[in-house]
Amino acid sequence: MGRLPCCEKAHTNKGAWTKEEDDRLVHYIRVHGEGSWRSLPKAAGLLRCGKSCRLRWMNYLRPDLKRGNFSEDEDQLIIKLHSLLGNKWSLIAGRLAGRTDNEIKNYWNTHIKRKLVSEGIDPQTHRPLNETSNKNSTAKPKPTAPTELDFRNAPTVPKTISVSAPPLDFKHSEFQVKAKSESIEGGNCTSSGMTTDEEEPQHELNLELSIGISSAGSAESKRKVDSNTGCRFVGETMAVAAKPKTVCLCWQLGFQISEICGNCEHTNGLFRYSRALSS
DNA sequence: AAGGTGTACAACCGCGTCTCA
DNA sequence: ATGAGACGCGGTTGTACACCT
Numbered sequence: 053m054g055r056l057p058c059c060e061k062a063h064t065n066k067g068a069w070t071k072e073e074d075d076r077l078v079h080y081i082r083v084h085g086e087g088s089w090r091s092l093p094k095a096a097g098l099l100r101c102g103k104s105c106r107l108r109w110m111n112y113l114r115p116d117l118k119r120g121n122f123s124e125d126e127d128q129l130i131i132k133l134h135s136l137l138g139n140k141w142s143l144i145a146g147r148l149a150g151r152t153d154n155e156i157k158n159y160w161n162t163h164i165k166r167k168l169v170s171e172g173i174d175p176q177t178h179r180p181l182n183e184t185s186n187k188n189s190t191a192k193p194k195p196t197a198p199t200e201l202d203f204r205n206a207p208t209v210p211k212t213i214s215v216s217a218p219p220l221d222f223k224h225s226e227f228q229v230k231a232k233s234e235s236i237e238g239g240n241c242t243s244s245g246m247t248t249d250e251e252e253p254q255h256e257l258n259l260e261l262s263i264g265i266s267s268a269g270s271a272e273s274k275r276k277v278d279s280n281t282g283c284r285f286v287g288e289t290m291a292v293a294a295k296p297k298t299v300c301l302c303w304q305l306g307f308q309i310s311e312i313c314g315n316c317e318h319t320n321g322l323f324r325y326s327r328a329l330s331s
Numbered sequence: 332a333a334g335g336t337g338t339a340c341a342a343c344c345g346c347g348t349c350t351c352a
Numbered sequence: 353a354t355g356a357g358a359c360g361c362g363g364t365t366g367t368a369c370a371c372c373t
Contacts, residue, residue, distance in 0.1 A: 066342085066343075067341095067342075067343095067366085067367090068341075068342080068367085068368095069341090069342090087359095088358090089358075089359070090357080090358060090359085101343090102358085102359090103343085103344090103358095103359085103360090104342075104343080106359080106360085107341085107342065107343080108341090108342080110360095111340095111341075111342085112341075112342095139362065139363090140361090140362090141361075141362065142360075142361060142362085153360095153361075153362080154340085154341075154342085154362095155340080155341095157362075157363085158339070158340050158341085159339090159340090161339095162338065162339055162340080163339090
């Protein structure tokens, strides 16, 4: 038995949204708030699929969206984040205030890809194109899922990327990813899983997210709270629940930590990765 | 001016994940 | 514990517009 359609297609409009439909959607969300997308179209008097309403709101009608061209800073940030996260557009969008995943995805495909290629950089691997093509002739290309990214020798990955975080899901936070070209020994904070290729020299990376206390109360914040640590997981990201228990802030990108690891020290009820990332 | 081609971006689709009864 | 329904994500498609010949 197949999956039921998300809505009654025979009675829904498709294609470009009209001004009237936009107005109806905006008005309804202003009054009732976001959510309940499936029931929203009927309640708002729209002949649209709930998914379509959500998309229209998220990508076009939301008042906090920044329209217009991407700045050079945004370009660089997208490239850096893509080199770390791969095609995780929603995560990348989460670090760019006022930009949507769809917008960034489109911008990547139409501008940045071409720009990188013209600079001789493979947009998927972030390695020089000639190196990539040589490698591809002998080795299988790696998928770009974030847990499987191979950052070794990636020319565009700096050792430290500090990103001023807009107030998104993990609010009040400075999102800091530190890519370290040596493995952490003797503790639990290793970057195991970053690569399985054993034939190349091991230059493993440690990815650390420094995360502060999240504000409570959003619908999203009620979800995915790790019962051991109090950490809240949103996709591959993590925030700290409103009333954290013991919280480990040592975070390996893409992996859930179920216990406090040995490398973390306690400060003010929080645990933070204590082993200095000496450069 | 007309047709062809390229570009940008809005919207759709399918599927994985999460929530909750 | 389980399964149906809802949500969210990433890939793909459709289409309007710009630019070229």
